[in-house]
Amino acid sequence: xxxxxxxxxxxxxxxxxxxxxxxxxxxxxxxxxxxxxxxxxxxxxxxxxxxxxxxxxxxxxxxxxxxxxxxxxxxxxxxxxxxxxxxxxxxxxxxxxxxxxxxxxxxxxxxxxxxxxxxxxxxxxxxxxxxxxxxxxxxxxxxxxxxxxxxxxxxxxxxxxxxxxxxxxxxxxxxxxxxxxxxxxxxxxxxxxxxxxxxxxxxxxxxxxxxxxxxxxxxxxxxxxxxxxxxxxxxxxxxxxxxxxxxxxxxxxxxxxxxxxxxxxxxxxxxxxxxxxxxxxxxxxxxxxxxxxxxxxxxxxxxxxxxxx
Amino acid sequence: xxxxxxxxxxxxxxxxxxxxxxxxxxxxxxxxxxxxxxxxxxxxxxxxxxxxxxxxxxxxxxxxxxxxxxxxxxxxxxxxxxxxxxxxxxxxxxxxxxxxxxxxxxxxxxxxxxxxxxxxxxxxxxxxxxxxxxxxxxxxxxxxxxxxxxxxxxxxxxxxxxxxxxxxxxxxxxxxxxxxxxxxxxxxxxxxxxxxxxxxxxxxxxxxxxxxxxxxxxxxxxxxxxxxxxxxxxxxxxxxxxxxxxxxxxxxxxxxxxxxxxxxxxxxxxxxxxxxxxxxxxxxxxxxxxxxxxxxxxxxxxxxxxxxxxxxxxxxxxxxxxxxxxxxxxxxxxxxxxxxxxxxxxxxxxxxxxxxxxxxxxxxxxxxxxxxxxxxxxxxxxx
Numbered sequence: 001x002x003x004x005x006x007x008x009x010x011x012x013x014x015x016x017x018x019x020x021x022x023x024x025x026x027x028x029x030x031x032x033x034x035x036x037x038x039x040x041x042x043x044x045x046x047x048x049x050x051x052x053x054x055x056x057x058x059x060x061x062x063x064x065x066x067x068x069x070x071x072x073x074x075x076x077x078x079x080x081x082x083x084x085x086x087x088x089x090x091x092x093x094x095x096x097x098x099x100x101x102x103x104x105x106x107x108x109x110x111x112x113x114x115x116x117x118x119x120x121x122x123x124x125x126x127x128x129x130x131x132x133x134x135x136x137x138x139x140x141x142x143x144x145x146x147x148x149x150x151x152x153x154x155x156x157x158x159x160x161x162x163x164x165x166x167x168x169x170x171x172x173x174x175x176x177x178x179x180x181x182x183x184x185x186x187x188x189x190x191x192x193x194x195x196x197x198x199x200x201x202x203x204x205x206x207x208x209x210x211x212x213x214x215x216x217x218x219x220x221x222x223x224x225x226x227x228x229x230x231x232x233x234x235x236x237x238x239x240x241x242x243x244x245x246x247x248x249x250x251x252x253x254x255x256x257x258x259x260x261x262x263x264x265x266x267x268x269x270x271x272x273x274x275x276x277x278x279x280x281x282x283x284x285x286x287x288x289x290x291x292x293x294x295x296x297x298x299x300x301x302x303x304x305x306x307x308x309x
Numbered sequence: 310x311x312x313x314x315x316x317x318x319x320x321x322x323x324x325x326x327x328x329x330x331x332x333x334x335x336x337x338x339x340x341x342x343x344x345x346x347x348x349x350x351x352x353x354x355x356x357x358x359x360x361x362x363x364x365x366x367x368x369x370x371x372x373x374x375x376x377x378x379x380x381x382x383x384x385x386x387x388x389x390x391x392x393x394x395x396x397x398x399x400x401x402x403x404x405x406x407x408x409x410x411x412x413x414x415x416x417x418x419x420x421x422x423x424x425x426x427x428x429x430x431x432x433x434x435x436x437x438x439x440x441x442x443x444x445x446x447x448x449x450x451x452x453x454x455x456x457x458x459x460x461x462x463x464x465x466x467x468x469x470x471x472x473x474x475x476x477x478x479x480x481x482x483x484x485x486x487x488x489x490x491x492x493x494x495x496x497x498x499x500x501x502x503x504x505x506x507x508x509x510x511x512x513x514x515x516x517x518x519x520x521x522x523x524x525x526x527x528x529x530x531x532x533x534x535x536x537x538x539x540x541x542x543x544x545x546x547x548x549x550x551x552x553x554x555x556x557x558x559x560x561x562x563x564x565x566x567x568x569x570x571x572x573x574x575x576x577x578x579x580x581x582x583x584x585x586x587x588x589x590x591x592x593x594x595x596x597x598x599x600x601x602x603x604x605x606x607x608x609x610x611x612x613x614x615x616x617x618x619x620x621x622x623x624x625x626x627x628x629x630x631x632x633x634x635x636x637x638x639x640x641x642x643x644x645x646x647x648x649x650x651x652x653x654x655x656x657x658x659x660x661x662x663x664x665x666x667x668x669x670x671x672x673x674x675x676x677x678x679x680x681x682x683x684x685x686x687x688x689x690x691x692x
Contacts, residue, residue, distance in 0.1 A: 205401060207397050207398075207399070207401035208401050208403060210368050210388070210395075210397070210401065211395070211397055211401040211402075211403070212403075212414070213367075213368075213387070213388040213389045214366060214368070214388050214389070214393075214394055214395045214397075214461075215389075215394065215414045215415035215418060215460065215461075215464070216389045216390075216415050216418040216419050216464070217389055217414075217418045218389055218418075221418060225414075225418075226403060226405075229405045230404070230405055
């Protein structure tokens with residue numbers, strides 16, 4: 001290297017010619033950042049600040065709201081709506097676990113076994129996105145209808161007796177019960193689980209499976225000791241992509257649930273749009289956000305994905 | 310650590326072949342690798358050497374034939390039930406496990422609880438004791454390669470299979486690892502089956518080399534045997550360089566075959582001719598470049614009698630230190646390679662000079678003329 005820097009010494013006058021383009025290029029990355037930054041400021045940062053200020057305002061719709069640093073709204077909101085928070089977290093957790101149980105085998109199949117069917121199955125996974133979220137959820141109303149095949153079958157197999165005993169369903173109905181809401185959440189967020197799982201499974205070098213087999217690992221041991229640990233980044237991002245939106249979702253609870261299955265999203269929606277109690281709605285949103293952030297942080301720390309390549 | 314020679318480490322392949330659809334990767338093949346030997350499968354990419362190795366490992370099921378380890382038929386045994394271990398091309402180390410756990414993997418899978426001592430000993434053997442708690446991606450290529458060897462060897466396999474284990478290393482490291490692997494093999498005494506496309510690597514390391522081409526074994530033997538007495542044009546060209554000339558059989562008197570080429574006569578020992586030599590028939594005569602001596606045409610009279618001679622003109626000469634490589638234009642072949650050691654250099658041997666090429670008949674070999682004369686040359690292999 002030293003010879004390289006010494007050699008051009010006699011050519012010193014040529015140096016200034018090289019420098020200007022470098023200077024001009026110095027700010028290019030920042031210019032490229034600008035559109036995205038603007039977008040984030042206008043549509044994320046500003047609304048957040050506005051929300052934050054709303055959450056500490058007091059007043060009424062008639063007299064107008066003023067910032068009075070009334071933090072008690074947070075405690076009141078939490079005190080009143082903690083059951084809905086709890087419900088949101090447990091429904092979202094249940095849906096996430098179901099998504100993982102359903103999605104992992106499918107992602108595994110697509111990544112390793114599908115062969116030429118790979119693309120077709122991928123399209124089938126993504127296909128529901130071509131219809132509106134609302135329509136898809138409404139379709140579940142029909143699927144789980146009281147007189148439908150599903151409920152009838154579950155009933156005759158006495159499955160509903162068990163789920164009712166567990167409190168997941170009520171009598172011989174599925175609709176308007178926790179089970180219906182969790183089914184809807186699971187269905188709607190399943191692709192968000194499958195895609196990251198597939199991506200991280202697909203990245204696993206097939207020779208690692210061969211190496212494990214060569215080193216006396218039976219297929220199931222290979223899965224436990226090699227495949228699953230290596231797919232952890234996919235498991236973590238898949239569960240986050242499922243859990244986070246599911247915890248804040250209100251459409252599924254609205255369409256498939258009842259007043260007993262209201263999630264925090266429903267509460268926020270009602271507060272904002274019907275009761276028009278903006279401070280409480282804003283405070284609830286912030287509590288939800290902080291709660292999810294805390295849970296996600298703990299989760300990522302615990303799963304130790306930073307160590308994974 | 311040395312295993313007792315009970316032949317349980319023999320690898321016997323009988324009639325194994327592998328076809329993928331209409332493509333035959335390996336033609337029916339019989340091969341015996343004696344226990345404790347260092348055996349190399351040498352060939353260009355796509356010649357079926359890796360497929361053969363994978364059939365021994367159990368990663369591919371042969372289309373026909375059987376694989377035996379010692380007296381045990383393992384043809385349909387799952388890989389994890391076979392007493393063989395593989396060092397994979399590009400190593401296939403488990404990226405989520407540290408070096409210690411990578412090496413301990415096989416022991417743990419077999420339910421061995423106290424692995425610490427064994428793993429540490431093995432890491433010492435491959436000189437990686439210090440690196441035990443690092444992850445594979447923190448090691449250099451050569452170190453990763455040694456981990457791969459340790460991870461396989463710790464299981465005391467009957468046979469260690471190595472699939473182009475040095476392919477990813479740079480030349481200097483590769484030479485170093487060749488010696489290292491050879492040392493380890495001598496130390497543990499396990500049968501090694503080594504797949505490589507590097508002829509020099511195969512010759513330095515292996516006791517026995519099988520040269521493969523297009524799914525068949527072209528020739529099998531000790532490196533010197535393959536080099537000095539190739540049986541096919543592929544082997545002659547793939548292992549080192551050979552000058553091949555087409556010649557007509559003049560007389561054949563039992564011990565020696567006399568051939569006509571370019572107006573002169575060449576003598577070939579009958580035992581070094583792998584082709585049927587009937588008078589009037591064609592034979593390819595081969596001679597290695599370093600076996601040929603060059604004498605300036607003016608001194609032609611000093612050449613001892615009984616040597617094979619050819620007249621030519623120097624077309625090109627390149628000095629490469631230990632030797633000078635000449636390209637000679639002769640009536641029988643216009644690109645005759647000759648390597649001359651730089652001991653006493655004749656200043657007259659410059660491009661354009663008329664020379665006589667001469668060599669001992671004992672260094673001549675004869676091949677079947679029905680083959681492609683260029684098989685196994687670099688251009689052909691690259692194509």
